[in-house]
Amino acid sequence: MSGIYIHIPFCKQACHYCDFHFSTNLKKKKELVDCLVREIEFRKEELKGDQIETIYFGGGTPSVLTIDELRFLISTIFENYEVVETPEITLEANPDDLISLQDVSCHTERSRSAIEEASGTIFENYQNIGINRLSIGIQSFFEEDLQLMNRAHDFREAEKCIREAKNHFQNISIDLIYCIPGMDDDRWRANIERALSFDIPHISSYALTVEPKTALAAFIKKGMVQDVDDEQAERQFHILQEILEGAGFIHYETSNFGKPSYFSKNNTAYWQGKKYIGIGPSAHSFDGEKRGWNVRNNQKYITAIQSGQVPIEYEELSKTDRYNEYVMTGLRTIWGVSLSKIENDFGSKYREYLEMQSQNHIAKSLLFWDGDTLLATKKGKFLVDGIASDLFMVNLKK
CATH class of the missing domain: 3.30.750.200 (Transcription Regulator spoIIAA)
Structure with a gap:
C-alpha cells in the first residue's frame, strides 16, 4: 500500500x-x-x-x-x-x-x-x-x-x-x-x-x-x-x-x-516506512530507498512543471540512514523498534549496537523491552527524539 x-x-x-x-x-x-x-x-x-x-x-x-x-x-x-x-x-x-x-x-x-x-x-x-x-x-x-x-x-x-x-x-x-x-x-x-x-x-x-x-x-x-x-x-x-x-x-x-x-x-x-509521493512545492517523497523533496518556491515549481519537469531532488539512503530513520519513527509509536527486524534488515552489528546503546535509557526507565520490541515508557515519550538520537548509528556508512 x-x-x-x-x-x-x-x-x-x-x-x-x-x-x-x-x-x-x-x-x-x-x-x-x-x-x-x-x-x-x-x-x-x-x-x-x-x-x-x-x-x-x-x-x-x-x-x-x-x-x-x-x-x-x-x-x-x-x-x-x-x-x-x-x-x-x-x-x-x-x-x-x-x-x-x-x-x-x-x-x-x-x-x-x-x-x-x-x-x-x-x-x-x-x-x-x-x-x-x-x-x-x-x-x-x-x-x-x-x-x-x-x-x-x-x-x-x-x-x-x-x-x-x-x-x-x-x-x-x-x-x-x-x-x-x-x-x-x-x-x-x-x-x-x-x-x-x-x-x-x-x-x-x-x-x-x-x-x-x-x-x-x-x-x-x-x-x-x-x-x-x-x-x-x-x-x-x-x-x-x-x-x-x-x-x-x-x-x-x-x-x-x-x-x-x-x-x-x-x-x-x-x-511504518511505507512508500508515498509528495505533490506540490516543498512536498517530500519516499520510495523505501531514497527520499525526495520538491523545490520550496511556488513560482519555480510552476515554471518547472509547465516546462514538463518535476523540480525534485533526491537523497539515496544508506543502510545506516535507514536504520536511524527506523529507530526514530519506531520509538515514536506504540509499535516500537523490533530487534528481529533490525537483524533481518540491517544485520547483527546494528542489533548489538541498539541493545548496547539502549541500556542506559532502560536503567532510567525511559525505554523498556516488550519481548524483542523496544518501546518508550510513558515518561520517555516526551524525550523520545533525544533518546532516539542516542541510538543512532553514526560510524557505519554501508
Whole structure:
C-alpha cells in the first residue's frame, strides 16, 4: 500500500509560529492547482503496481481550495493510479474557512465553487467528492491564545465548526497546541476537556516551538512575548497523556491520540516506512530507498512543471540512514523498534549496537523491552527524539 500527499501552499494569513511553506497571495492558486494535476500525471509510474490507500491534502491551508479544485485533484489520482475501494482521503482545514463556506452568500468573491454547489453544505460537498476525514486546526479554544498565534478564527468559530462537522463526518481530528506563553496548566486542562466535550475520535497535539525567521521568534527576541518554557512543555505533555488516555484514547504516536479504529492511516504509513509521493512545492517523497523533496518556491515549481519537469531532488539512503530513520519513527509509536527486524534488515552489528546503546535509557526507565520490541515508557515519550538520537548509528556508512 502507498499514499499520496498533496501540499497546498496557500493561507489566508500567516500564523506567528509557522515555518511551513506557504503564501498568503492567492493570485497564482488556479495556475498552481493545474500544475499539481500535471505533477500527479507525470509521476504515476513511480507507484505503478502499488495500490493507493491514503490521499492527504496538507499545507498551508487546503480548505482555501474550491470544491471544483479538490474534485479535479482527486479525480486525476483515480484516473492515473490504482486506488483501493475506500481510501482514506484527509483534508486539513481551518475553522474560519469551513464556517465561511457554510454561509456562501457572504463570501461570493472567494467561494464561487461553493456557490455552484449551494444545494448542499460544504461538508456534504466534501463527502460527495470522496473526502472522508477532516483534520481541523483548532489549536486552542481560548481567544488570548488564538490572538497570540495570529490564527484567523476565533473560539466561537472553532466550536461551531466542530459541531457542524460532526453532523456529517465521523472521522474527525483536531489539532491542539500546548506550551503557549501565558497558558497555565489549568487553561491547558480546560482546553483538553473542551475538546473531549465534542466526542472527537482523534487529537493531534504539539508543543509550541520557536522556529527561526518566524514572527514569534522576533517577538520573543524583542521581549514582546515570553519565551517558551521546556518545563511547561513537559508538564503539559504529561497532563495531555493523563487526560486523553483516561478518556479512552490510545497514545499511538508521540503527538497523536486516537480512539480504536481512528488512527490516521496516512501518518501511520509514514511511521511504518511505507512508500508515498509528495505533490506540490516543498512536498517530500519516499520510495523505501531514497527520499525526495520538491523545490520550496511556488513560482519555480510552476515554471518547472509547465516546462514538463518535476523540480525534485533526491537523497539515496544508506543502510545506516535507514536504520536511524527506523529507530526514530519506531520509538515514536506504540509499535516500537523490533530487534528481529533490525537483524533481518540491517544485520547483527546494528542489533548489538541498539541493545548496547539502549541500556542506559532502560536503567532510567525511559525505554523498556516488550519481548524483542523496544518501546518508550510513558515518561520517555516526551524525550523520545533525544533518546532516539542516542541510538543512532553514526560510524557505519554501508
